[in-house]
Amino acid sequence: MDVSLRPNAPIDIWNPDWNDPFDPTVEAGDEFAELVAAVRAVQEAFTRSRPDPAAAAGIAGTLRSVAQRLEELEVGEDDQIAGHRWDLAGRGQALAPPLHIDAVTETTARGRVTVGRFHAGRYAMNGGVTPLIFDEIMARLANDSGRPWARTAYLNVNFRAPAPLDVELRVEAEYLRQDGRKRFMRGTMYHGDVLVADADGLWVELKPEQTLNISEGGDV
Numbered sequence: 001m002d003v004s005l006r007p008n009a010p011i012d013i014w015n016p017d018w019n020d021p022f023d024p025t026v027e028a029g030d031e032f033a034e035l036v037a038a039v040r041a042v043q044e045a046f047t048r049s050r051p052d053p054a055a056a057a058g059i060a061g062t063l064r065s066v067a068q069r070l071e072e073l074e075v076g077e078d079d080q081i082a083g084h085r086w087d088l089a090g091r092g093q094a095l096a097p098p099l100h101i102d103a104v105t106e107t108t109a110r111g112r113v114t115v116g117r118f119h120a121g122r123y124a125m126n127g128g129v130t131p132l133i134f135d136e137i138m139a140r141l142a143n144d145s146g147r148p149w150a151r152t153a154y155l156n157v158n159f160r161a162p163a164p165l166d167v168e169l170r171v172e173a174e175y176l177r178q179d180g181r182k183r184f185m186r187g188t189m190y191h192g193d194v195l196v197a198d199a200d201g202l203w204v205e206l207k208p209e210q211t212l213n214i215s216e217g218g219d220v
């Protein structure tokens with residue numbers, strides 16, 4: 001079943017100012033997009049299924065061999081493709097809801113997302129998935145327009161109405177104000193005219209001694 005999880009936007013948005021050491025142009029073809037779509041399809045189909053024990057054992061074996069093949073291709077985090085393909089929905093990170101970011105200005109960001117049962121609680125979007133979507137679009141805006149890196153300090157989400165599955169939801173972010181290193185952001189999610197969730201968030205700009213890659217040492 002096609003639940004519109006494929007990253008169907010050719011280029012959502014590409015900001016050359018985005019400070020990512022990964023060079024996305026190398027694997028910018030459709031093959032990796034197809035691989036992400038396939039992983040998402042497995043997640044969704046698995047969630048929707050009820051295999052009998054024999055089918056479960058067979059499928060587990062197949063997936064184990066896929067995992068083994070990918071393990072042979074492991075690279076460091078800065079070089080992995082997943083999460084770094086900014087032109088793909090959800091950046092090519094298969095766990096992330098496939099958020100298409102259509103427009104980013106200095107103070108606003110606008111996107112859309114459709115989730116299936118893989119991201120469901122019961123009949124509606126899981127309460128942990130909504131913050132994932134807000135964090136994605138609000139962090140994107142907080143860190144856009146050449147602004148130095150900032151990390152999420154808090155993200156408060158209000159669930160106003162159940163967010164339905166398999167339909168497109170509109171997601172917006174607004175850069176409210178800056179106070180020194182603090183960037184205050186707001187997010188909203190709509191199904192048609194219905195506000196299903198909103199969020200307030202604070203992003204704090206890193207000090208020079210703080211490093212984004214905490215495993216490199218330095219002050220976190």
Ligand SMILES: CCCCCCCCCCCCCCCC(=O)SCCNC(=O)CCNC(=O)[C@H](O)C(C)(C)COP(=O)(O)OP(=O)(O)OC[C@H]1O[C@@H](n2cnc3c(N)ncnc32)[C@H](O)[C@@H]1OP(=O)(O)O
Binds near residue numbers: 140154
């Ligand atoms: C499946 C999906 C995969 C997703 C894949 C994502 C990849 C996406 C890539 C794009 C995104 C890239 C960027 C990575 C961003 C993260 O991934 S963030 C991940 C979640 N966030 C974190 O891990 C942050 C952990 N916390 C920290 O690192 C530190 O607490 C912070 C936020 C940097 C702040 O620490 P600090 O610099 O020591 O701050 P400090 O000087 O104490 O405070 C500065 C000011 O902020 C205020 N403040 C600080 N914290 C708070 C708070 N919690 N509440 C209220 N005020 C606060 C202070 O009161 C202070 O205010 P003023 O006194 O100046 O008025």
